[in-house]
Amino acid sequence: MTWDWGAVADFMPSFWDGLLLTLQILALGSLISFALGLVWALLMRTPTRWVRWPVGAVTEFIRNTPLLVQLFFFFYVLPEWGLTWPALTTGICAIGLHYSTYTMQVYRAGIEAVPAGQWEAATALNLPVTRTWRVVILPQAIRRVVPALGNYVIAMLKDTPILMTITVMEMLGEARLFAQQNFQFTEPLTVIGVAFILIAYPASLLVRALERRLVS
Amino acid sequence: MTSGLWELVLNGIWVTVQLLVLSGLVATAVAFGVGVARTHRLWIVRFLAGVYTEVFRGTSALIMIFWVFFVLPVAFGWQLVPLWAGTLALGLTYGAYGAEIVRGALNSVDPAQREGGIALSFTPWQRMRLILLPQAVPEMIPSFTNLLVELLKGTALVSVMGMGDLAFSANLVRLALQESTEIYTYVLLIYFVIAFLLTRGMRGLERKLKAGVGKPVGRTADQELHRPETTGVGAGGSFS
Numbered sequence: 001m002t003w004d005w006g007a008v009a010d011f012m013p014s015f016w017d018g019l020l021l022t023l024q025i026l027a028l029g030s031l032i033s034f035a036l037g038l039v040w041a042l043l044m045r046t047p048t049r050w051v052r053w054p055v056g057a058v059t060e061f062i063r064n065t066p067l068l069v070q071l072f073f074f075f076y077v078l079p080e081w082g083l084t085w086p087a088l089t090t091g092i093c094a095i096g097l098h099y100s101t102y103t104m105q106v107y108r109a110g111i112e113a114v115p116a117g118q119w120e121a122a123t124a125l126n127l128p129v130t131r132t133w134r135v136v137i138l139p140q141a142i143r144r145v146v147p148a149l150g151n152y153v154i155a156m157l158k159d160t161p162i163l164m165t166i167t168v169m170e171m172l173g174e175a176r177l178f179a180q181q182n183f184q185f186t187e188p189l190t191v192i193g194v195a196f197i198l199i200a201y202p203a204s205l206l207v208r209a210l211e212r213r214l215v216s
Numbered sequence: 217m218t219s220g221l222w223e224l225v226l227n228g229i230w231v232t233v234q235l236l237v238l239s240g241l242v243a244t245a246v247a248f249g250v251g252v253a254r255t256h257r258l259w260i261v262r263f264l265a266g267v268y269t270e271v272f273r274g275t276s277a278l279i280m281i282f283w284v285f286f287v288l289p290v291a292f293g294w295q296l297v298p299l300w301a302g303t304l305a306l307g308l309t310y311g312a313y314g315a316e317i318v319r320g321a322l323n324s325v326d327p328a329q330r331e332g333g334i335a336l337s338f339t340p341w342q343r344m345r346l347i348l349l350p351q352a353v354p355e356m357i358p359s360f361t362n363l364l365v366e367l368l369k370g371t372a373l374v375s376v377m378g379m380g381d382l383a384f385s386a387n388l389v390r391l392a393l394q395e396s397t398e399i400y401t402y403v404l405l406i407y408f409v410i411a412f413l414l415t416r417g418m419r420g421l422e423r424k425l426k427a428g429v430g431k432p433v434g435r436t437a438d439q440e441l442h443r444p445e446t447t448g449v450g451a452g453g454s455f456s
Contacts, residue, residue: 064365064411065404066372069383073404076396158276165376172279185286193283197274 007187011178015191018174022160025092025170029160030153032096037103042133044108063101068162070094075166091163095156102152110145111137147211154203158196171195217398221389225399228385229406235302235371235381236410240364242307243314250311251318252344265315272312278373281305285377302374310367317359321352351429357422364418365411372407382406 043055062070071094078085085093114137122132161172169177175188253265272280284305289295296304325348333343375384386403390396426432 061404061408064369064415065407066369066383068369068372068375069386069400069403069407072383072387072390073396073400076390077400080395080397161276161278162373164278172276172282176282179286185282186290189279189283189287193275193279196276196279197271200274201270 002186004184004187007182007184008191010182011175011188011191014174014178015171015188015195018169018171018192019195021088021168022157022170025088025095025160025163025168026153026157028092029095029099029156032093033099033103033152033156034149036096036100038107040100040104041107041111044104045111059101059104062098067094067098067159068165070098071162071166087163087166087168091166091168095159095163098159099152099156102155103149106145106148106152107141109148110141113144114140143214146214147207150203150207150210154200154207157200157203217389217393221392224385224388225382225402225406228380228382231299231380232368232371232382233410235299235306235374235379236364236368238299238303239306239310239371240367242303243311243363243367246308246311247314247318250315251322254315254319255322257340269312269315272309273316275309277306277309277370278376280309281373281377298374298377298379302371302377302379306367306370306374310363310370313363313366314360317356317363318352320359321355322348324355325351354422354425354429354431357418357425361415361418361422364414368407368411368414 040055040059043051046052071091074085074090074094075087078090118136118140119132122136127136160170163170164173164176167173171192175192178188179185250265250268253261254269256262256265281302284296284301285298288301329347329351330343333347338346371381372383375381375387378384382403386399389399393399
């Protein structure tokens with residue numbers, strides 16, 4: 001086994017480009033999944049069955065099928081429908097949509113964990129529905145779900161390499177390009193693997209600390 | 217679609233199922249081995265098991281697949297058959313998530329049960345086999361179901377390496393037909409059906425195992441918020 005530090009040094013410039021793009025995808029993907037997940041969760045609480053049933057079916061479907069195939073679906077099918085999006089936009093939207101079906105479950109659990117007395121108090125004070133949600137329920141629910149959402153941000157981080165398959169040059173894309181140009185696979189792949197651990201492990205410690213502070 | 221293309225898709229399903237079963241077995245073995253090691257009384261065993269979990273959960277599954285396919289042959293001189301390389305990468309990665317599930321479930325067994333075993337002067341191995349695991353395993357089933365569905369979705373990643381699984385055959389069919397909507401809709405539906413069957417099967421297993429130790433099926437909202445993270449790529453175990 002030979003380890004070439006020169007290759008690591010050569011890889012560094014493209015590594016930073018890849019890291020930057022990975023973090024951008026992560027930030028935008030998280031925003032989409034947080035917002036869309038809340039929308040799904042609220043729609044699932046509407047009294048009409050005709051809203052709940054399709055939303056439930058669609059999100060269940062998205063959650064149980066591979067992100068990779070969904071990515072290909074959007075990448076190849078959207079142009080057939082006359083929508084030509086850049087690969088990066090397609091990727092961010094696909095990741096955001098996929099993970100929104102997970103954050104939706106988190107919000108649902110958070111909303112259900114708000115004590116029934118809070119609902120009853122809002123009713124007793126004659127608060128309108130939107131105000132009940134905005135002032136009473138959501139602030140308490142969201143406080144509870146922050147650590148669980150953090151877990152999904154870390155999960156999303158580790159799904160960003162999939163975007164390589166639709167030509168987005170995030171970390172794995174850069175590593176593969178470098179490997180193919182220089183015939184050195186060990187160094188770039190190990191460097192990005194270590195980079196993922198160095199980001200994900202402290203992040204998961206942070207989430208655990210948040211959990212201890214916010215939930216207990 | 218012509219019958220030849222359907223045959224391609226059927227072959228893809230078969231490869232996906234093989235990969236799912238094999239890597240599922242590896243992942244289960246790793247999960248129990250590492251998970252039990254994380255409750256060992258020697259700190260060095262706990263530490264090594266912890267390092268394993270963090271390394272394999274910390275990296276992305278796709279990076280592990282690349283590593284097994286490209287680095288392993290160069291570094292150690294092993295060139296694995298694609299099916300085994302995929303099985304190894306997926307089994308080791310998802311096994312690390314499974315280890316957290318096993319650890320969490322073992323920790324959630326009432327401490328009095330362990331103390332009872334000590335009072336009866338059971339050996340540690342007897343306590344694990346006769347007291348802790350029979351009570352912990354039913355608790356693991358819902359999380360393991362999620363993990364299995366994640367593993368199923370993870371199998372699609374090996375198509376990047378040119379392994380002829382379902383996602384890969386979908387791509388071939390797309391190239392042949394020059395028409396993507398139809399084939400990708402079918403393939404997504406096929407994955408969903410496999411996932412649905414898995415979930416149903418595991419629910420039956422859970423009911424059977426929980427009946428064996430006299431426990432109700434299902435979980436509360438609070439457990440839902442604190443369940444161990446089992447998305448294919450997730451991290452930050454927050455159980456126990």
